[in-house]
Amino acid sequence: MRRLLQWAFGRIPIGWLQLTHKRGRFMAALAGVAFANVLVFVQLGIMNSMATATLRPYEFFQADIMISSADANALSEGANVARQWMLQALADPDVAAGTGLFVGNTPWDREDRDISFTTFGIDPGQAGFLSPAISDDVALLQVQDVAILDRMARGLSREDAAAIRPQTPLSFETQGRTLTALDTFAGGGGFGGDGYMLVSDQTFLSLFPARSSAAPDHILLKLRAGTEVDTVVARLHSLISDETLRIRTYAEAAQEDLRYQQTRRPTGVIFGFGVLIGVLVGLVIVYQVLSADVADHMREYATFKAMGYGPSLFMSIVVEEALVLGVLGFVPGLAVGIGILTLMGKVTTLPLAMTPVMAGIVFLGTVFFSILSGVIATRRLAAADPADLF
Structure with missing residues (x-):
């Protein structure tokens, strides 16, 4: 020195x-x-x-535009969105497909430790809205009360997670129902829950009977190839009659969620x-x-x-x-x-x-x-x- x-x-x-x-x-x-x-x-x-x-849960899905309520500062916050706005958005010639996304917290009471899953309810017939790592298993969700668990969730041992397969399912009680996990995906614990869980929209509604199929938490839209996303977002603002909705690109929604977590929470x-x-x-x-x-x-x-x-x-x-x-x-x-x-x-x-x-x-x-x-x-x-x- x-x-x-x-x-x-x-x-x-x-x-x-x-x-x-x-x-x-x-x-x-x-x-x-x-x-x-x-x-x-x-x-x-x-x-x-x-x-x-x-940002991790945004990686589970693939979309170009997300429609949320005015108070939806985060993926798991905000009021519900009427499905009718998705039908209005589909009237745009550049919108190829749309689906509703349901979000809720599901507890799993275990003897050694309770686990809280951030649960997403999706339409299993819309595999194109899921990441490639998950879309191959989405067909499993067509069966009622079937789930795909986060193998990296806190409180779930790696041995138990590795054993979850269609041949060796894992059943557990939650929300007064019995769910059967047939496969896993890579997620990880966050600040709002111990891990993530994917179920079909019908299974989600059975877990949360107060919720309605006509009112998901968010609406995801996919556009036709070669379409300018910002242009379609501007058109949707005038096409959809509810001016209070937050119509953003999917990437903007993720970044706004991040800014909210870092500066306002x-x-x-x-x-x-x-x-x-x-x-x-x-x-x-x-x-x-x-x-x-x-x-x-x-x-x-x-x-x-x-x-x-x-x-x-x-x-x-x-x-x-x-x-x-x-x-x-x-x-x-x-x-x-x-x-x-x-x-x-x-x-x-x-x-x-x-x-x-x-x-x-x-x-x-x-x-x-x-x-x-x-x-x-x-x-x-x-x-x-x-x-x-x-």
Whole structure:
């Protein structure tokens, strides 16, 4: 490290020598920077997992346009939509097909642990609206009270999930009925439930007798090949008589759901503040270390200033120290962050993982805020008279 700094700054690494002169303080400073990094990593990891978990159910379906109620900020929220609006949308020559999507939460009371499934009711005759990984099994749902379970759901052991096949079904009680799981698909636990379940629309209505087949939660539309989606969306706004409906492209609906979760739901706001707090903690720690170091070596800085050295030297020394703290503090923070996110991912089945983008952002942020702390810490030196510093 000493030789690298000497090559980078073209002089003796004064900042490195000052930091390592008191090794106890130096190690404590590195631990503080690492702790701030861990805070940011964990909060960013949770925020990323929220984004992945929010967008994941949209990957189960294939559609070009989604029609929802005015208060449907998320896939599992909002009032029902009358099926008659789908019939009006089908009058557009570029709309090839439409289907209703029912959404509800279904509990599975088990002896060891209860599981909550976000349940989707779909028309098994509309396989084109399902992702290729699911569409091959949709024919199984034509039988009443048959389900396809999320094999990655929290509380469902991997052994039990792997054993679910048409030849070895799994039956369980929920909502006063007996469902039979004949196959599985890859989903994963989210913030609103432990996993997902797919059933036919008729099975869904038997689980939720208060619901009506004429009022799904959302309407999905597929367009003819080569059609401009935004153009059809604009036409549907004038074609459908209910002006309160949210008519959006399927991709826009997913992104609006994500923004809602991150900026308007309490969990998203809390995690965002957690990232900010981690940054502030790191900023304060580095500033305190550098400020104390400047105070300890005030006579040396005064000597340099009396010899004619300008503020650029002082700035380079403190920036050197900031870089050392930022870089060396980042390494253990990264290691601990990876370990914590990996452990949390296994326990919660949330998609928690360290990504190269996340690591790069935190590294650059750590270096930037360390340098910012160093700049703030040198303010006293810039305008002071050498005689005042002794």
